Amino acid sequence: xxxxxxxxxxxxxxxxxxxxxxxxxxxxxxxxxxxxxxxxxxxxxxxxxxxxxxxxxxxxxxxxxxxxxxxxxxxxxxxxxxxxxxxxxxxxxxxxxxxxxxxxxxxxxxxxxxxxxxxxxxxxxxxxxxxxxxxxxxxxxxxxxxxxxxxxxxxxxxxxxxxxxxxxxxxxxxxxxxxxxxxxxxxxxxxxxxxxxxxxxxxxxxxxxxxxxxxxxxxxxxxxxxxxxxxxxxxxxxxxxxxxxxxxxxxxxxxxxxxxxxxxxxxxxxxxxxxxxxxxxxxxxxxxxxxxxxxxxxxxxxxxxxxxxxxxxxxxxxxxx
Amino acid sequence: xxxxxxxxxxxxxxxxxxxxxxxxxxxxxxxxxxxxxxxxxxxxxxxxxxxxx
Numbered sequence: 326x327x328x329x330x331x332x333x334x335x336x337x338x339x340x341x342x343x344x345x346x347x348x349x350x351x352x353x354x355x356x357x358x359x360x361x362x363x364x365x366x367x368x369x370x371x372x373x374x375x376x377x378x379x380x381x382x383x384x385x386x387x388x389x390x391x392x393x394x395x396x397x398x399x400x401x402x403x404x405x406x407x408x409x410x411x412x413x414x415x416x417x418x419x420x421x422x423x424x425x426x427x428x429x430x431x432x433x434x435x436x437x438x439x440x441x442x443x444x445x446x447x448x449x450x451x452x453x454x455x456x457x458x459x460x461x462x463x464x465x466x467x468x469x470x471x472x473x474x475x476x477x478x479x480x481x482x483x484x485x486x487x488x489x490x491x492x493x494x495x496x497x498x499x500x501x502x503x504x505x506x507x508x509x510x511x512x513x514x515x516x517x518x519x520x521x522x523x524x525x526x527x528x529x530x531x532x533x534x535x536x537x538x539x540x541x542x543x544x545x546x547x548x549x550x551x552x553x554x555x556x557x558x559x560x561x562x563x564x565x566x567x568x569x570x571x572x573x574x575x576x577x578x579x580x581x582x583x584x585x586x587x588x589x590x591x592x593x594x595x596x597x598x599x600x601x602x603x604x605x606x607x608x609x610x611x612x613x614x615x616x617x618x619x620x621x622x623x624x625x626x627x628x629x630x631x632x633x634x635x636x637x638x639x640x641x642x643x644x645x646x
Numbered sequence: 647x648x649x650x651x652x653x654x655x656x657x658x659x660x661x662x663x664x665x666x667x668x669x670x671x672x673x674x675x676x677x678x679x680x681x682x683x684x685x686x687x688x689x690x691x692x693x694x695x696x697x698x699x
Contacts, residue, residue, distance in 0.1 A: 326685045334689070540661075547662050547691045554687040584662065587699040588692040591682050599684045 326560045326603070330482045334555055338473055338480050345470035348426050348463075352419040366417055373399055373407035374424040375431040381449050383637070386644040390535065393453050399424060400461045428457075429467030433475060433521065441520025445637025447527040447576060452639060454524075456533025458543040465543055468528075476500050476521040478569050481556050515564065515615075519572045525552075526576035527635075534644055546584045549577050553592060561604045567615040570596070571622055578632040590627075597623040663694040 329335070349356075358364055377392045399405045402421065404413040414420040432454045440447045458465035472479045477500060484498045493503050500518060502509040529549040532542035541547075556570060581589045601620060608616055626632045666674065673688040677696045 331689065545662055550691040551689045554689045557687050558685050558689075585692055586697040588677060588697060591680075591699065592687065595682045595684065595687070 327558055328483070328560050329485065330480060330555055330559065334480060334482065338482060341466055341470040341473060345426075345467055345474075348422055348467065352423040352426065355417055355419045355423050363417070366420075367423070369407065369410065369412050370414070370417075370420055370424050371427050373405055373412045374428040376407065378428065378431045378435055378450075378453070381435070381446075381453055383445065383449055383639075383643070385646040386639075387646065389449055389453060393456055393533070393535075396428065396453070396457055397460060400428075400457070400464070425461070425463055426467055429464050430471050432468050433471040433524075436472075436521040436524030437475060437517045438520065440524050441516045444520075444523055447520075447523045448531060448635075448637050448639050451524060451527035451531040452533055455528055455531050455542045455544070456536060458528075459533060459536055459538065462543065469544075472521060472525060476518050478518060478565060479521060479525050479552075481552055481559070481569075483559065483562060511564065515568050518565065519568060522569045522572045523576050526573045530577055530580035531639075546577075546580060549573075549581055550585060550589075553581075557592070557595060557600055561600070561607055563607045563609065564612050564615060567604050567608070567619045571615060571619040574619075574622060574632070576635045578626065579634045582632050593623060593626060597627065662691060664688075664690040664692065666693045666695070669693070 330338075355363065355367055358367060374396075377395045380388075381392055382388065395405055399412075399414065400421070402414050404411045406412075414424060417423075432450065435450050436447070440450065454464075454468060458468065473482070477484050477498070484495075486495045490498075493508070496503050496508050501514050502517075526549065528542070528544055529546050529552075530542075552573065553570075556566070561567070578593075597620075601616070601623070604616055604619075669677070669688070669690065672686070673690065676682055676686055676688050677692050678699075680699060
C-alpha cells in the first residue's frame with residue numbers, strides 16, 4: 326500500500342489551493358479597506374453571503390428554496406435584501422469574488438460545526454450546496470479548496486511532516502485546531518472531521534431537485550468511488566481512517582451500491598477481509614471504538630446484502646412541504 | 647456532469663461511469679476479477695457494462 330495519494334489526486338489538490346489563494350488575493354483591497362464606507366460594505370456583503378447558509382434547516386422544502394434563491398440572486402449580481410437593506414455585488418468591483426469565497430467557506434464551516442453535532446443536517450446543506458455549485462461552478466471549486474484545507478482526509482490525503490516543520494505547524498496541517506492553550510483533543514478533532522466528511526459524502530449523492538439539467542450533480546458519485554478507492558489504496562492511520570470510512574459509508578453506501586452494484590460489493594468485501602486487519606494492526610486497544618463500528622457496519626451490510634438508506638435523507642414529501 | 651464543472655475541478659472528474667476504452671489493461675483486470683487486489687483499486691469508476699461480475 327502507498328503512504329501517499331496518487332499524483333493525479335495531489336495535482337488536483339494543488340490546483341484548487343492555488344485557485345483559492347488567487348481568489349483571496351484578488352479581493353485583498355476590499356478585505357484590507359480602512360475607510361468606514363468600504364468596511365461597512367464588506368460586513369454587509371459577508372452577512373448576505375453567510376446568513377442564508379446558517380438558515381438551512383430540515384423545516385420544509387419551500388424554506389430551502391427560499392434560501393437557495395437568495396444565494397443564487399446574490400451570486401447572479403441581482404439585489405437581495407439582507408438585514409433590512411438592499412445589497413448587490415455591483416457595489417464594489419471585487420464584491421462578487423468576496424461573496425463567492427465567503428459563501429464557500431461558510432458551507433464548509435456548517436459541515437464542521439452543524440453536521441458534526443447533527444448528522445442529519447448534512448442533507449439539506451448538501452442539497453443547497455450542490456444546486457449552487459451547478460449554477461456557479463466557482464463556488465464548488467472553492468468549497469473543495471476550503472474542505473481540503475480544513476480536512477485533508479476529504480481529498481483524501483494524509484499530509485507528511487515536512488523538513489523544518491514545527492510540531493504545531495504539522496498538527497495544523499493535519500486539521501487540528503491549535504491555539505495558545507495547545508492542541509485540541511482527539512474527540513473534538515474527530516467530531517469536526519466526521520462532520521466535514523459527512524457533508525462531502527452527502528454532496529456526492531445529492532442533487533438540487535429543481536435544476537434544469539439532467540444527469541448527476543456537479544460533483545457526483547464518481548467522486549464517491551474515487552474517494553473510497555484512494556483511501557483503500559493507502560496505508561490506514563489509527564483512529565482517523567476507521568472513523569471516516571464509517572462516516573462516509575453510512576452516508577453514501579446506499580447510493581454507491583445502487584450505482585455500482587457488484588463492483589461496490591467488491592470494495593466492501595476488500596475492506597472487510599483485507600483492509601480492516603490493516604486498520605486493526607495500527608490501532609491501539611483503547612482506540613477500538615471506531616474500528617468496531619466499522620466492522621459491524623460491514624458485517625450487517627454483507628449479511629443482509631443491502632445497505633440501509635442514511636438517516637435524514639431528504640424524501641419527496643420533504644420537497645413538497 | 648462534466649459540462650457543469652469549472653477549470654480546476656475538471657481534472658479528475660468525468661461521468662458516473664468510465665468507458666472501457668479509457669481504462670488501462672490493469673484497471674480492466676481489476677474490474678473483471680471476482681475480487682479487487684489490495685492497493686490496486688482503480689480510482690476511475692467502473693464501466694457501465696461491468697456492474698455484474
